[in-house]
Amino acid sequence: MPYTKENFDDWIFFLSDKLEYFTGEFAREQGLTLDYTPESLDALEHWLLGKYEKSMDLIEDKTPYGNDYRLADLCGIYVGRCTGGSSAGLGT
Numbered sequence: 001m002p003y004t005k006e007n008f009d010d011w012i013f014f015l016s017d018k019l020e021y022f023t024g025e026f027a028r029e030q031g032l033t034l035d036y037t038p039e040s041l042d043a044l045e046h047w048l049l050g051k052y053e054k055s056m057d058l059i060e061d062k063t064p065y066g067n068d069y070r071l072a073d074l075c076g077i078y079v080g081r082c083t084g085g086s087s088a089g090l091g092t
Contacts, residue, residue, distance in 0.1 A: 015077060018074055021069065022075075023078070026065060030047060034078060040082070044079075
């Protein structure tokens with residue numbers, strides 16, 4: 001599927017919603033504390049390693065979470081935010 005500028009604009013627009021869902025409802029359901037600390041990255045990594053045998057399994061997982069979010073996208077956004085990614089548009 002080719003991506004368009006509109007796809008990208010939509011993705012940017014929903015970043016804060018995705019982070020709110022991932023660090024809130026999703027984290028609670030999975031027993032994770034996702035508080036943007038290095039320790040939370042370790043906990044997320046441990047959880048992912050327990051869930052997926054190979055990294056491609058995460059990428060290929062099309063299970064919808066929250067508002068039809070994909071786990072690889074949620075993890076990527078979270079890791080980017082934890083490691084100094086721009087908070088522009090995230091309300092932080």
